[in-house]
Amino acid sequence: MRVSSKTDYALRTVIDLALHMDDGVSAAARIAERQDIPVKFLEQILMILKAGGIVESKRGAGGGYFLADPPSHISVASVMRLMEGRLFGPPVSAQRRRAGSVSSSKELPFEELWANVEAAVAENLEKISISEMSDRVRKHSHTSLDFSI
Amino acid sequence: MRVSSKTDYALRTVIDLALHMDDGVSAAARIAERQDIPVKFLEQILMILKAGGIVESKRGAGGGYFLADPPSHISVASVMRLMEGRLFGPPVSAQRRRAGSVSSSKELPFEELWANVEAAVAENLEKISISEMSDRVRKHSHTSLDFSI
DNA sequence: TCATATCCTACTAACACGATAGGCATAATG
DNA sequence: CATTATGCCTATCGTGTTAGTAGGATATGA
Numbered sequence: 055m056r057v058s059s060k061t062d063y064a065l066r067t068v069i070d071l072a073l074h075m076d077d078g079v080s081a082a083a084r085i086a087e088r089q090d091i092p093v094k095f096l097e098q099i100l101m102i103l104k105a106g107g108i109v110e111s112k113r114g115a116g117g118g119y120f121l122a123d124p125p126s127h128i129s130v131a132s133v134m135r136l137m138e139g140r141l142f143g144p145p146v147s148a149q150r151r152r153a154g155s156v157s158s159s160k161e162l163p164f165e166e167l168w169a170n171v172e173a174a175v176a177e178n179l180e181k182i183s184i185s186e187m188s189d190r191v192r193k194h195s196h197t198s199l200d201f202s203i
Numbered sequence: 204m205r206v207s208s209k210t211d212y213a214l215r216t217v218i219d220l221a222l223h224m225d226d227g228v229s230a231a232a233r234i235a236e237r238q239d240i241p242v243k244f245l246e247q248i249l250m251i252l253k254a255g256g257i258v259e260s261k262r263g264a265g266g267g268y269f270l271a272d273p274p275s276h277i278s279v280a281s282v283m284r285l286m287e288g289r290l291f292g293p294p295v296s297a298q299r300r301r302a303g304s305v306s307s308s309k310e311l312p313f314e315e316l317w318a319n320v321e322a323a324v325a326e327n328l329e330k331i332s333i334s335e336m337s338d339r340v341r342k343h344s345h346t347s348l349d350f351s352i
Numbered sequence: 353t354c355a356t357a358t359c360c361t362a363c364t365a366a367c368a369c370g371a372t373a374g375g376c377a378t379a380a381t382g
Numbered sequence: 383c384a385t386t387a388t389g390c391c392t393a394t395c396g397t398g399t400t401a402g403t404a405g406g407a408t409a410t411g412a
Contacts, residue, residue: 055204055287057317059294059370065313081388095371101390114379115387130316138204142291142324145208159346163339164214167279167331168206174323175291182316190312197308208401230357244402250359263410264356359408367400377390382383 061137063091064099065187068108068133072125072188079111079118099137106136125188131179141179142172210286212240213248214336217257217282221274221337228260228267248286255285274337280328290328291321 066089074080074088082100086093100119103109110122121128135141144164215238223229223237231249235242249268252258259271270277284290293313 055206055290056292056294057204058368062294062313083388092371094373097389097391098371104390111389112379113377113389115385116380117378117388119389141204143205145205145211159343160340162343163336164211166339167336171324171327174327175320178320178323187312187316190315191309194308194311207399232357241402243404246359247402253359260358261410262358262408264354265411266357266409268358353412355410355412357408357410360406362404364403365401367398369398370396372395373393375391377388379386379388381386 057134058138060099061134063089063096064103064137065130065133066091067096067099067103068121068128068184069188069191071109071119071121072184073191075121075125079116079120081118085119102136103133106132108133108136121184125185126183128184129180130182130184130187131176133184134179140172141175142168144168206283207287209248210283212238212245213252213286214279214282215240216245216248216252217270217277217333218337218340220258220268220270221333222340224270224274228265228269230267234268251285252282255281257282257285270333274334275332277333278329279331279333279336280325282333283328289321290324291317293317 067085070085070089071080082097083093085091085100086096089096091099100109100111104111104119107122108128109119111117111119131141216234219234219238220229231246232242234240234249235245238245240248249258249260253260253268256271257277258268260266260268280290
């Protein structure tokens with residue numbers, strides 16, 4: 055069970071934007087080099103983030119991206135949910151496709167199981183905001199004299 | 204974030220074995236038809252479950268599989284961990300492969316994040332036993348007159 | 353000795369993922 | 383107004399993982 059790179063990149067991007075709010079907008083290329091993410095891949099991620107209402111953009115020369123809301127109002131969960139869909143769910147197996155979306159009664163215990171786990175994950179990620187994450191990143195950069203971020 | 208079919212099948216298999224403990228051992232073919240899992244695929248899963256000490260087997264004619272421990276002593280977490288490895292972890296991206304396993308200081312906030320989530324998931328799955336799951340399945344089969352399991 | 357099992361390895365088709373590419377649309381700037 | 387810097391959009395591609403198949407060796411009970 056691993057988080058996708060896309061989600062990881064998205065999270066880093068949003069945190070990066072929080073860390074560079076003072077600079078005004080950030081061009082995709084700048085974010086990409088700061089976070090070491092393939093530019094064109096990042097562009098796609100930024101499109102999703104924009105469609106999801108997490109970032110906004112300014113087009114044309116001197117344009118770029120910026121957070122749609124204050125970092126303290128953006129949860130890690132909201133970013134993850136946007137990128138991953140369900141935070142923790144059952145497989146969409148061939149077997150399940152065969153059966154259609156007929157949720158047989160013997161599926162119920164499983165659905166309940168996954169729903170509980172997902173709730174636990176959500177509870178955990180909902181209360182961590184992007185500002186907390188950026189604070190932590192800042193702190194770790196300072197204590198280790200690593201200013202590359 | 205979806206659980207793999209393999210894990211799903213494994214869980215169903217273990218629960219199935221719990222439900223059919225009285226019948227003695229269950230041949231892979233019997234489990235496969237009861238749970239509608241491709242037989243040969245199931246065989247591989249059973250090998251993993253055996254290697255992981257969750258089931259034991261009896262070879263030859265009249266042989267089959269059975270649980271190595273009482274269902275109440277087997278947690279959903281143990282099955283999942285065996286099949287999935289980490290319950291919830293960071294991606295192993297190309298970027299990360301480039302950097303080697305050099306856990307840079309700015310990775311720490313992320314590692315902490317994932318570790319917390321994984322702990323939450325584990326806590327949740329650790330306390331659900333296979334006997335609880337099989338009880339639930341039995342209950343749902345009865346209330347809906349669906350005896351096919 | 354035959355039927356019924358597990359056990360083991362190799363292979364394959366389909367799909368998801370990570371990434372790349374190219375070009376259009378828009379806006380600032382000289 | 384031309385140029386340049388940017389976002390926006392779609393298509394494509396390589397690779398690895400996943401889900402599933404296949405075939406046979408090995409063991410055991412009748």
